[in-house]
Amino acid sequence: MRYIIAVSFQLNYMDDNVLEKLKILAESAKYDVSCSSSGTTRSNQKNGIGNAAGWGICHSFAEDGRCISLLKIMLTNYCIYDCAYCINRRSNDLKRATFSVSELVNLTIEFYRRNYIEGLFLSSGVVRNPDYTMERLVRVAKDLRLVHRFNGYIHLKSIPGASRELVNEAGLYADRLSVNIEIPNEKSLQLLAPEKDFQSVFKPMSYIQQGVLQSAEERKKYRYAPRFAPAGQSTQMIVGASAENDKDILRLSSSLYQRPSMKRVYYSGYIPVNTYDNRLPALKQPPLVRENRLYQADWLLRFYEFKVDEIVNDAFPDLDLEIDPKLSWALRHPEAFPVDINKADYEMLLRIPGIGVKSAKLIIVSRRYGHLGASQLKKIGVVMKKAQYFITCHELPVRTVNELTPEVVRSVLTRKPGKVSDDRQLVLQFQE
C-alpha cells in the first residue's frame, strides 16, 4: 500500500514537472512558423503505430488561427547564442527547461494515440556546441522510429554548424529537415547574430540536399534503399526585423526553390520579443499584411509559373500592401489582357486575377465540351468581381482594364465596402 502511494506520488510529481516543461518549451518554440506534415506518404508497418498522409493533416488550430499539426517543441531552450531576434537568447531572463529523451518520446506517442497530433517537430537551443545538440535531437527521432516503431511524421531542425555525419543520420529518421536562414542578408545577420554566418546555415542545407539526391539515386538501383528526408527541407526568414526589402527576400526564396530538395520557405512577421535591443526596429504591430503578401508572392513562384523579377524588380522593390501581387502584376501589364477564356493556354489563365489553380484546371477540361460563359465561370469558382476586367468570353460587355485604365480598376477593387462614392463626382488619382 505504501509502495502504491509512493509510486502515485512520484507519478503526480513527474506530471507536474512535465507539464511545467511542456509549457516553457512550447512557449519557446512557438515563433517557428513551420508546422506542416506534408510530403511523405508512408503506411504503417507491422506492430507499429502511425502513418503519414502525403497531403498533411492539421489537427487543431490555435487561437491565432495557425494550424497545429505537429507537436512543435524544443528539446531545451538553454542557448549559448545571443541572437537579437530570438526569444531564447542567452541574455534573456526567462524560465529555462530541458526535456529528457524518454519524456519527450512518451509525450509524442501518447498525444499521437489520441489523434492530437500528426507527429513531432523538434527544435532546440544550442547547448555546449552544435554537434552535442544535434546528437540529442537525432536520438529522440531514432528512439521514436526504432524503439517505438513510430511511423508518423518527424520534422527535425538541423542545428546550424552541425557536422555532416549527424545531418546524414538525422535524414534517415526524419521526414523533413530544416535550417532557418532567419535574416535574408548576411550583413544584417552578422549585425543581429554575431555568432552566426551564412556558412553555418547553407552548409547543413547542402548536406541535406546531397543526402536527398544520393538516396534518390540509390533507390533507383535498389528499391528498398533507405529514404533520406523524403519530405525534403524547408527554411524560414524573419520579415521586418532587418532592413531588407521584398525584392531581396523573394530573390533569395526563388534561388532556394531552384534547389532540388527545397520544399517550402516560410516567412515570419517579426514579433518584437526583445524590445530593449536597439539593433531591432520598434514596431507597434507585427507586419502581418506584408507577411501575407510575401506568401502570396511565394505561391506565384511555386504554383503560378511566375518569375521573381515579374513580381518584384528594381522599379518595384516592394510588394503592394493594398492589392495582391498577381493583381498588381496584371495592372502593370494591361497589354496582356483581355484573355480569351475559351482559347488561352493554362499559363495565361493562371495569370488572370480571380482565377486560381483549381478554376484554371476546371476551365481547361470543361471548355472541350463547349464555350464557357460568364455564368458558368462564376459557378466554377472564378472570382468574377476581379476577373471581369481581364477576360473575354464572347458575351461580357467589353469594359476591360484597357478601356477603364488600370488606375480605375485598382480604385474599384480596393474600395472599402460601406463607403459609397458618387459616380457623378470627379475623382482625381494622386500618385504618392
Added chain:
Amino acid sequence: MVIFLYDKTFDGLLTAVYEAYFRKSFPDVLLAQGAPLPLFYDELVTIYTDDEKVDRVWKGLQKRISESALSCLAVCWLSELPEVDILLFRYIRKAFDSPKSIELNFGDTDILEVSKIWKKVNQEKHRVIEFVRFQKAEDGTFFAAMEPMYNVLPLVTSHFKDRFADQKWLLYDLKREYGYYYDLTEVSEVRFDNKDSHLLSGILNDNLMAEDEKIFQRLWKEYFKAITIRERINPRLHRQHMPVRFWKYLTEKQN
C-alpha cells in the same frame, strides 16, 4: 410529373435507373416510400430494390465513367442531402445517354453540382480525420465520438485502421447512432441498444477513463494554450479553420 417511390438506399436508386430505362419514362421527383405525395401527378411508380438490376446498372456505369467518378457518386450519396438522389439520377442518365464521357464537363450544372457535393463530403471526411479526439478507457480501448454533418464515418475507417493498428478503438457517430469498432484485427460496424452516458454525451465518464487519461488531456490543453502567439490572436481565422460545431468534442476546447 412522374414520381418514383423507392426505399432511399443507393441500391434503390440504381434500381430506379433500371426501371426508368425499362419503362422509357423518367422521374421528375424521387420520393421515399410513405412520404406525402404532391396533389397532382401523372404517374406513380413504386421501385422494388433488386440486386440483379442494381448489378446491371452498376456494370453499365463502369463502362461509361471512370473508377474515380463512380466513387464520387457513392461519396455524394453519403451527403444525405435531400435532393441528392434526383441529382445523381440525372448524372447517371447523362452518363448513359452521352456518346462520350461526361465526367469532366463542368460547364454542365449537374456535373458541377455533383463535384461540389463531393468536395463538401470530402472536406467533412478530412475534418473528422483532423478533429476526432480519442479518450483512453480503462480497458485500453480508445473512444471517440462526433456528430459529422454528412455520413462520413465509412470513409475514414481505413485511415484509422492503418494509423492505430496496435490499439483498440471505437469511433461513434452520435447523430446517426452507430459506430465502428476495431479489435486489433478488423473494423466492424456496431450499434448499441442500451446507451451508456458516453454514447449520448461523447465524453467518457471519469470512472471509465484510464488512469493517465486526465493527465494527458491536461497536458494537451496546456500545450494548446502555450503555442498561441498572443500578438497574433485572430478569432475569426480560428473559427474559420475549426468551426464551432466541432468544439464540443475537442479536448483542447473543453474546460
